[in-house]
Amino acid sequence: MHDTVVYLLSNVPGLPPIVQTFHLLGIAVIMSSVVLLDLRILGLALPSQEVQELTRRVMPWVWWTLPVMLLSGSMFVIARPQRYFTNPIFGLKFALLVPAIALAAVLHLVSVRKPDAVSTKVIAAVSLLLWVCVVLAGRWIAYVDYLFPEE
Amino acid sequence: MVLEEFWSWIEATPLAAHIGESAWFPFLESVHVLSAMFVVGTVLMADLRLLGWAGRRYPVTVITSEVVPWTWGAFVIATVTGVGLIMPRASWYVANPAFLAKVVLLVLAAVNMLVLHFFALGTERVRLQMTTGACSLIVWAGVVLAGRWIGHLS
Numbered sequence: 628m629h630d631t632v633v634y635l636l637s638n639v640p641g642l643p644p645i646v647q648t649f650h651l652l653g654i655a656v657i658m659s660s661v662v663l664l665d666l667r668i669l670g671l672a673l674p675s676q677e678v679q680e681l682t683r684r685v686m687p688w689v690w691w692t693l694p695v696m697l698l699s700g701s702m703f704v705i706a707r708p709q710r711y712f713t714n715p716i717f718g719l720k721f722a723l724l725v726p727a728i729a730l731a732a733v734l735h736l737v738s739v740r741k742p743d744a745v746s747t748k749v750i751a752a753v754s755l756l757l758w759v760c761v762v763l764a765g766r767w768i769a770y771v772d773y774l775f776p777e778e
Numbered sequence: 779m780v781l782e783e784f785w786s787w788i789e790a791t792p793l794a795a796h797i798g799e800s801a802w803f804p805f806l807e808s809v810h811v812l813s814a815m816f817v818v819g820t821v822l823m824a825d826l827r828l829l830g831w832a833g834r835r836y837p838v839t840v841i842t843s844e845v846v847p848w849t850w851g852a853f854v855i856a857t858v859t860g861v862g863l864i865m866p867r868a869s870w871y872v873a874n875p876a877f878l879a880k881v882v883l884l885v886l887a888a889v890n891m892l893v894l895h896f897f898a899l900g901t902e903r904v905r906l907q908m909t910t911g912a913c914s915l916i917v918w919a920g921v922v923l924a925g926r927w928i929g930h931l932s
Contacts, residue, residue: 644927651815651922658812659819663848673844676836684833762815763808770804 632705643703650699654762656692660685661731661758668738668751678742686735693728716771720764727757785869798866806859813855814925818918820849825918828894828911830904838907839900876931880924887917 636643664685666672673681704711711717734754737747767774788794797803826832827841864871871877894910897903 641927644923644930647926648919648923651811651926652818652919654811655815655819655822655922657819658816659823662816663820663823663845666848672848675840675844680835759812762812766808766811767804770801770808773801773804 629705629708632702636702636706646699646702649695653692653696653699654765657689657696658758658762660688662755664734664738665751665755668734668742669748669755679739682735682738682742686731689731711768714768714771715775716764716768720761720768723757723761723764727754727761730754730757781872782869785872788865788868791865794865794868797862803863803866806862810856810859810863813852813859814922816852817849817856818922820845820852821914821918824849825911825915828907828914830908842899871928874928874931876924876927880921880928883917883920883924887914887921890914890917 636646663672664678664681667676667681668678730750730753734747734750737744737750741747797806823833823845824842827834827836827838833841890910890913894907894914898906898910
């Protein structure tokens with residue numbers, strides 16, 4: 628598995644940026660869906676679109692995109708596991724990602740049932756913050772040396 | 779050449795030096811990725827509606843008038859951070875084929891958007907709306923690919 632992925636990434640011309648582009652386009656789908664839904668629940672965006680209808684329309688995109696993220700992301704982890712598993716920012720990203728996904732599932736349920744409840748708005752605000760931090764942490768995996776300079 | 783001197787001058791500015799030598803570079807880049815992907819995602823929403831593949835219960839103009847202002851807000855952030863990223867190595871960027879491809883694709887995206895805005899939006903020309911939606915989808919995916927490719931070229 629490791630050898631195959633390393634072989635593909637180093638020998639197929641342009642494969643690394645192409646796989647990264649899939650990962651980035653996945654971020655685009657998830658971020659725009661979640662952020663706009665969260666902003667709608669908070670009453671800040673999309674005034675003429677109903678919360679329930681918007682939830683049913685955008686959340687399936689999030690769930691279908693997550694496997695794409697897993698596939699495209701794991702190619703790089705399989706190729707260079709030591710780079711990621713020893714990286715504290717990689718750990719931080721997943722420590723943020725797990726609650727972000729769990730909260731998205733909760734939001735998917737409660738925004739349909741209680742779109743105007745204060746608790747739903749709180750979940751939306753936390754969800755928004757978590758997803759932004761997941762993306763920022765993901766980018767900072769490559770910049771871990773800025774935060775923890777090597778001797 | 780005057781242009782080459784201009785790029786070198788940008789690189790020599792105190793701001794460019796400061797970005798290049800500090801954690802400002804990764805900070806700007808992470809904000810650039812975040813805002814640019816929000817741009818692409820919201821454009822995708824508008825494109826899918828133009829193509830009639832999603833959000834069909836709303837007229838095209840409802841989707842564009844409610845979503846696109848957020849796109850513009852994020853685009854401003856992506857542009858400001860993008861300029862900041864270029865400054866420390868301006869002459870390297872303008873000679874980078876992936877960067878040039880990204881600029882060309884951004885211009886095409888702008889032309890496509892102008893065609894949509896002036897000739898298709900709010901009209902009955904559904905086929906033109908679908909065409910601009912499809913073009914936008916392809917061009918923006920190309921912008922992301924070209925942008926990601928910049929760093930892979932030495």
